[in-house]
Amino acid sequence: MFRGLSTGGTPGTRRRLEFRHWFDRAKNRGIASGDETGYFRAVLELKETFFTIQKDDEDVHLIDSATLTVPSRHFMAIVGPSGCGKSTLLKLIAGINVESEGHIFWEGRDLSEEGDLEPSEIGYVPQFSIAYENLTVEENVESSVRLRCKTHGRDEFYDLVDRVLESTGLDPIRSRPVRVLSGGQKRRLSLALELVTDPVLLLCDEVTSGLDPKSEQEIVKLMYELSRKQNRIVINVTHSLANLELYDSVLVLHEGKIVYHGQPRALDHYFGVDEAEDVYPRLAKRKSDDWQKSWNKHRSNYYDAMLSAAKATPEPKPIAPATDDDGNPIEDPDFDPAEFSTSAETPGMFSQFFALFFRRWKIFIRDGGQLILQMAILIGFPILVILFDLDGVDALDRLSETIPTTVEQYENEKDAVTNNVKLAGLVSGLIMFQVILLTLMGSNNGAREIAGERPIFEKEKLGGVRPLVYLASKVAFLAVFVLVQSVWMAGFVWVICKIPVSFVAMFTFLFLVNAAMTSICLGISSQARTADQASLLSIYLVGFQLPLSGAVLALPTLIGWLTRPFISAYWSWAGVVDSLNSDYLRYVKDGTETPFVASWICAAVLVAHILFGLFIAYVGVKKPRWHG
Ligand SMILES: Nc1ncnc2c1ncn2[C@@H]1O[C@H](COP(=O)(O)OP(=O)(O)OP(=O)(O)O)[C@@H](O)[C@H]1O
Numbered sequence: 311m312f313r314g315l316s317t318g319g320t321p322g323t324r325r326r327l328e329f330r331h332w333f334d335r336a337k338n339r340g341i342a343s344g345d346e347t348g349y350f351r352a353v354l355e356l357k358e359t360f361f362t363i364q365k366d367d368e369d370v371h372l373i374d375s376a377t378l379t380v381p382s383r384h385f386m387a388i389v390g391p392s393g394c395g396k397s398t399l400l401k402l403i404a405g406i407n408v409e410s411e412g413h414i415f416w417e418g419r420d421l422s423e424e425g426d427l428e429p430s431e432i433g434y435v436p437q438f439s440i441a442y443e444n445l446t447v448e449e450n451v452e453s454s455v456r457l458r459c460k461t462h463g464r465d466e467f468y469d470l471v472d473r474v475l476e477s478t479g480l481d482p483i484r485s486r487p488v489r490v491l492s493g494g495q496k497r498r499l500s501l502a503l504e505l506v507t508d509p510v511l512l513l514c515d516e517v518t519s520g521l522d523p524k525s526e527q528e529i530v531k532l533m534y535e536l537s538r539k540q541n542r543i544v545i546n547v548t549h550s551l552a553n554l555e556l557y558d559s560v561l562v563l564h565e566g567k568i569v570y571h572g573q574p575r576a577l578d579h580y581f582g583v584d585e586a587e588d589v590y591p592r593l594a595k596r597k598s599d600d601w602q603k604s605w606n607k608h609r610s611n612y613y614d615a616m617l618s619a620a621k622a623t624p625e626p627k628p629i630a631p632a633t634d635d636d637g638n639p640i641e642d643p644d645f646d647p648a649e650f651s652t653s654a655e656t657p658g659m660f661s662q663f664f665a666l667f668f669r670r671w672k673i674f675i676r677d678g679g680q681l682i683l684q685m686a687i688l689i690g691f692p693i694l695v696i697l698f699d700l701d702g703v704d705a706l707d708r709l710s711e712t713i714p715t716t717v718e719q720y721e722n723e724k725d726a727v728t729n730n731v732k733l734a735g736l737v738s739g740l741i742m743f744q745v746i747l748l749t750l751m752g753s754n755n756g757a758r759e760i761a762g763e764r765p766i767f768e769k770e771k772l773g774g775v776r777p778l779v780y781l782a783s784k785v786a787f788l789a790v791f792v793l794v795q796s797v798w799m800a801g802f803v804w805v806i807c808k809i810p811v812s813f814v815a816m817f818t819f820l821f822l823v824n825a826a827m828t829s830i831c832l833g834i835s836s837q838a839r840t841a842d843q844a845s846l847l848s849i850y851l852v853g854f855q856l857p858l859s860g861a862v863l864a865l866p867t868l869i870g871w872l873t874r875p876f877i878s879a880y881w882s883w884a885g886v887v888d889s890l891n892s893d894y895l896r897y898v899k900d901g902t903e904t905p906f907v908a909s910w911i912c913a914a915v916l917v918a919h920i921l922f923g924l925f926i927a928y929v930g931v932k933k934p935r936w937h938g
């Protein structure tokens with residue numbers, strides 16, 4: 311299905327519009343101008359680049375003095391045995407790993423000194439396919455466009471989506487959910503998600519691994535075509551030595567060192583083997599240092615051959631069309647912006663925010679398990695509170711009106727007092743129970759939110775999604791949950807249990823504790839290595855709320871004062887209790903040794919907890935975390 315033109319406009323008008331937008335974009339990036347035409351030649355160079363880590367107080371060079379040149383319109387393979395540093399080298403080029411020494415140049419520009427490539431100029435396809443499983447192929451691509459490309463109007467948006475789906479062969483399966491796709495289709499989707507910005511540098515990590523030979527060949531062909539359509543460099547990391555003839559160059563890495571980089575047909579000759587498959591066993595026969603030395607000796611010969619072969623391929627077409635005297639482009643019927651488009655502009659903060667916010671809702675609604683769990687918690691928890699309190703519900707509004715003031719009266723009214731103390735204890739317990747359930751809801755809201763989709767987020771961050779906007783979209787999404795859960799719990803229990811406190815006070819403190827726990831667990835989620843780790847830590851945090859609040863069992867004074875500031879449940883409980891009507895407050899105070907605090911202080915502490923959680927979450931989302 312091809313969406314085509316949705317509203318009015320002839321193909322001619324659309325073409326002119328595309329042409330105009332393309333030209334404006336190219337002008338903004340300084341690669342096309344009204345009075346000059348030129349060639350867009352992307353060239354990547356690494357000069358004696360190291361990536362070094364510390365292991366047992368010693369420097370280990372994961373990438374050891376890498377020097378290489380890649381011309382534009384080039385399709386290059388990085389091959390080598392498992393663990394030799396292929397992904398590390400690719401991440402170095404992508405800017406995910408920062409070089410420890412040496413330089414990386416793009417068109418002669420030193421990236422570490424003069425700033426990285428724009429997010430839209432790089433496409434990075436990580437080793438493991440990542441997309442939202444419950445969204446369709448088309449929805450994933452649309453989401454990528456919304457987050458990473460500024461488009462002008464619906465037509466341009468859908469045209470871009472269509473173009474990307476068609477160029478990756480995904481058009482026939484565009485409405486399938488990702489979870490049912492085959493391995494090869496998922497790899498195509500990973501490529502499609504990166505192609506939306508027309509990146510000048512496309513970096514692919516093992517996009518063919520685990521595929522059958524036919525699918526592998528198809529994907530390699532697709533990458534080859536992608537390197538030809540635009541003046542684009544496509545680098546593919548692979549440990550497979552099949553289909554090498556499609557590449558312009560092959561780089562062999564061995565223990566972090568470059569031991570060959572040249573035309574694929576010269577590979578067998580260089581290593582003195584009959585076929586490419588024999589290269590790895592051959593590598594193992596010499597030390598990597600020796601291989602590196604010998605490569606440094608021969609490099610210039612092989613490079614000359616490779617670079618002159620690159621020159622021999624047809625010149626890239628000019629990116630800028632002819633212009634008239636006023637500097638306006640003259641429309642060329644053969645000019646196809648799709649073929650020469652420049653990398654897209656990253657959308658503004660609000661566009662990204664709404665794209666993330668609405669996508670989150672869509673994913674939530676599609677996830678049946680999540681939906682049922684949230685509904686069960688929402689409806690079940692207040693009922694649980696009431697069940698535990700069935701005996702006392704009716705009694706709560708019947709606190710004895712005779713309040714003894716003398717010993718004599720006290721004796722007379724002993725039963726009434728005992729009853730009142732019991733009721734006050736019930737009220738206090740009920741409040742705490744509600745509070746604890748709200749903390750449980752909070753932990754369920756926040757714990758997996760970021761950790762569960764971290765690899766996708768990291769990739770989107772690399773593609774230009776702003777961490778603050780991402781966090782804001784999470785806060786907006788979770789705020790709806792916190793609000794609904796707190797209103798429902800407060801209202802339900804307030805009406806049925808008739809707790810002697812104003813609804814506003816009850817709601818405020820339940821809302822604040824839920825928000826505090828959601829926010830702290832969101833912070834944990836942003837710092838955790840995996841979603842399971844985040845869940846576990848969040849559950850522990852909830853588990854500690856009850857004993858450490860001191861509301862049920864009194865804590866030793868010192869421990870109480872040390873731990874209490876961090877226990878949200880305590881401040882919420884104390885806030886509601888302080889707002890109880892005064893008779894109850896007196897009996898609750900008589901019945902517990904836990905210190906009481908003015909409700910406004912409780913509210914302030916809970917707000918501080920919320921802000922603390924958000925701060926931790928912000929630090930967490932900013933920090934790169936590709937591997938947990
Ligand atoms: N940031 C890092 N800190 C410590 N060690 C790392 C880091 N990144 C990679 N390594 C280690 O460096 C080595 C090379 O890893 P890399 O992922 O680059 O290998 P690879 O060639 O891509 O392997 P494979 O073919 O299995 O994907 C591995 O031993 C890996 O554990």
Ligand SMILES: [Mg+2]
Nearest residue numbers: 396397398437
């Ligand atoms: Mg790898």
